[in-house]
Amino acid sequence: xxxxxxxxxxSGGDYTSLAAAVTGEQLDLVTNTRILTIECYSLKDTATVxxxxxxxxxSYYIKITSPVGQRHLGIWNTGxxxxxxxxxxxxxxxxxxxTIEFLQISALDTNTAQYxxxxxxxxxxxxIKIKNNIFKGPVVDSTPxxxxxxxxxxxxxxxxxxxxxxxxxxxxSAIVQDTYANQKLYAYNNTIVNSYRGFVRSTGDFIAINxxxxxxxFTSYTYVGTFFTGSxxxxxxxxxNIGIGxxxxxSQTFTFVGASDYHLNAADAGAIGYGVSDPGSGLFSDDIxxxxxxxxxxxxxxxxxxxxxxxxxGFLRKYKHYLRR
Amino acid sequence: xxxxxxxxxxxxxPDPDKDRRGCYKKGYxxxxxxDGHTWGKEEAxxxxxxxxxxxxxxxxxxxxxxxWNDNFSYTVVSQDAAKGIYTVRVQNDTANVSGLxxxxxxxxxxFLTKWGCTGISFTSPYVQFTFKLWDVVRSxxxxxxxxxxxxxxxxxNSYDSTTGIGTITATVYNIPENAVLFTIKERGxxxxxxxxxxxxxxIERSAIFELFKADVKHRTERTFCVRKFYISEADVNTVIxxxxxVTLTKTQLLNKLKNKLTE
Numbered sequence: 136x137x138x139x140x141x142x143x144x145x146s147g148g149d150y151t152s153l154a155a156a157v158t159g160e161q162l163d164l165v166t167n168t169r170i171l172t173i174e175c176y177s178l179k180d181t182a183t184v185x186x187x188x189x190x191x192x193x194s195y196y197i198k199i200t201s202p203v204g205q206r207h208l209g210i211w212n213t214g215x216x217x218x219x220x221x222x223x224x225x226x227x228x229x230x231x232x233x234t235i236e237f238l239q240i241s242a243l244d245t246n247t248a249q250y251x252x253x254x255x256x257x258x259x260x261x262x263i264k265i266k267n268n269i270f271k272g273p274v275v276d277s278t279p280x281x282x283x284x285x286x287x288x289x290x291x292x293x294x295x296x297x298x299x300x301x302x303x304x305x306x307x308s309a310i311v312q313d314t315y316a317n318q319k320l321y322a323y324n325n326t327i328v329n330s331y332r333g334f335v336r337s338t339g340d341f342i343a344i345n346x347x348x349x350x351x352x353f354t355s356y357t358y359v360g361t362f363f364t365g366s367x368x369x370x371x372x373x374x375x376n377i378g379i380g381x382x383x384x385x386s387q388t389f390t391f392v393g394a395s396d397y398h399l400n401a402a403d404a405g406a407i408g409y410g411v412s413d414p415g416s417g418l419f420s421d422d423i424x425x426x427x428x429x430x431x432x433x434x435x436x437x438x439x440x441x442x443x444x445x446x447x448x449g450f451l452r453k454y455k456h457y458l459r460r
Numbered sequence: 461x462x463x464x465x466x467x468x469x470x471x472x473x474p475d476p477d478k479d480r481r482g483c484y485k486k487g488y489x490x491x492x493x494x495d496g497h498t499w500g501k502e503e504a505x506x507x508x509x510x511x512x513x514x515x516x517x518x519x520x521x522x523x524x525x526x527x528w529n530d531n532f533s534y535t536v537v538s539q540d541a542a543k544g545i546y547t548v549r550v551q552n553d554t555a556n557v558s559g560l561x562x563x564x565x566x567x568x569x570x571f572l573t574k575w576g577c578t579g580i581s582f583t584s585p586y587v588q589f590t591f592k593l594w595d596v597v598r599s600x601x602x603x604x605x606x607x608x609x610x611x612x613x614x615x616x617n618s619y620d621s622t623t624g625i626g627t628i629t630a631t632v633y634n635i636p637e638n639a640v641l642f643t644i645k646e647r648g649x650x651x652x653x654x655x656x657x658x659x660x661x662x663i664e665r666s667a668i669f670e671l672f673k674a675d676v677k678h679r680t681e682r683t684f685c686v687r688k689f690y691i692s693e694a695d696v697n698t699v700i701x702x703x704x705x706v707t708l709t710k711t712q713l714l715n716k717l718k719n720k721l722t723e
Contacts, residue, residue, distance in 0.1 A: 139500065142473045142498065142500075146498045147503070148500050149500045149501050149503075150500040150502055150503055151493070151497065151498070151499055151500045151503060153492050154490065155465060155490055155491050155500070155508075156502075157508050158471075158484050159502050159503070159508065160470070161484060162474070162484060185527075185683075185686070187481065187482030188471055188473055188479070188482030188484070189473075189482075190473065190474075229481075231480075239618060313604075314604040315679065334641070337604055337605070338605070338606065355638050356478060356638060356642060358638070359636075359638055359639055359642045360638075361635070361636055361639070362637060368548050375638070393537040
């Protein structure tokens with residue numbers, strides 16, 4: 136059986152919610168030798184999604200994406216697809232092989248904690264990729280402890296790759312690796328802004344490289360726990376250090392393009408050129424906008440105008456998002 | 461004012477647990493949309509049927525698309541508050557009438573042990589255990605760390621049995637300072653002083669018990685079945701025969717919806 140692509144659209148598509156698409160396509164993907172791609176087009180989706188009931192493998196997996204032309208451009212945009220349930224965790228992953236990319240997901244419940252991506256994988260050997268998404272929380276405060284990605288259950292044989300994502304305004308943490316979650320987590324080139332905490336690691340291996348953490352509400356909780364060997368090249372605007380690696384930068388001044396546009400401005404002196412190139416050894420080469428990273432990589436989800444003198448084209452970079460609309 | 465999308469065919473998985481908790485069967489409701497919703501091409505036969513009901517709102521219908529989840533409740537059977545010792549029972553309030561999804565020892569024993577509980581036993585429909593505050597506050601569960609004994613030692617400085625407030629000194633090794641401070645705060649404690657690797661904090665017994673209950677619920681509660689409500693295969697077949705879409709009154713809809721908890 137061939138690979139299959141289905142669409143989620145307001146009208147004229149295969150489905151009108153991601154939840155229905157995930158339900159309607161439930162199948163043994165391995166036996167049917169199928170990669171299932173679910174493409175989300177511009178709409179506000181309010182139904183919580185639980186990815187479960189499939190059989191997957193590293194070759195036959197579930198990919199949830201927005202197609203080119205339908206993607207956010209690194210800025211939260213209600214004109215594009217966004218998943219915003221009033222309550223409940225927007226996406227709960229119980230399957231072993233899932234990629235979620237180029238989505239906008241918000242957790243705005245101010246009464247009960249929501250987790251944009253909730254790991255509920257009870258099976259071994261999972262490979263999960265969370266990339267190029269924007270996650271948005273309710274407020275910058277300690278309650279209701281909302282989280283961007285909450286690694287809760289998956290075992291030591293599971294691997295999570297979380298890269299090129301933007302996390303905004305989480306009342307809890309951007310990424311949490313919880314007590315009973317023993318997986319290996321690679322967090323590369325994420326930008327976290329205005330969240331109460333940054334990264335929280337309890338038990339598993341948490342490798343953080345090239346991340347940018349700005350305006351963390353509880354300064355000493357920018358990085359919580361002991362991070363794994365290899366973590367390095369992270370940048371924050373406070374004095375909390377991740378505690379491992381010789382190239383991390385603290386007390387930096389970041390300059391973004393705008394108040395709610397977290398692309399790096401040409402004037403930035405805290406993140407541009409301070410990352411390490413290709414931290415994932417070939418895993419990815421783009422930035423949150425899907426643009427190829429060249430030259431020395433920057434910290435965070437956005438790669439500021441690469442391979443060209445930054446100062447010279449800074450103004451183009453600044454306006455590229457408007458030009459592309 | 462609402463339209464409900466129901467599965468018209470079974471999804472199956474060879475793993476019986478996954479099949480029950482994750483696979484949508486014929487007659488399971490999937491999503492609810494407002495009246496007049498334009499459905500997608502696949503949101504129709506052969507995969508789905510649509511039930512329209514103008515007498516119920518989307519909000520009213522949302523309860524029918526909930527999963528059948530565990531919901532543990534606790535009962536304190538006896539207590540010696542002065543010593544901070546409690547005998548507690550936990551049971552699953554969402555076992556159905558036939559006893560399906562009752563709590564089992566296997567489901568909670570590991571987590572109760574992590575929290576330092578002792579005397580754990582099972583007598584259907586509940587699990588009973590002894591909860592000692594001093595054991596709990598020194599447990600892996602409280603600190604969120606495996607083998608906490610290898611990383612910390614504890615001294616109980618004082619315990620006021622009237623107020624239930626204890627003062628504890630934790631001497632911690634190889635755990636970053638911010639992780640210790642994080643845990644004390646998350647667990648409802650108040651830091652009194654901190655010098656080197658010694659942390660003195662106070663904590664109130666009800667905070668510990670509430671935290672324990674919340675954590676065990678959080679850690680052990682699962683989705684038992686992907687949906688709690690469903691309509692019968694016969695009713696689905698009737699809608700299929702009618703072309704895949706039917707309009708029902710509120711009374712007709714409620715009569716067709718079956719609750720697995722009452723079976």
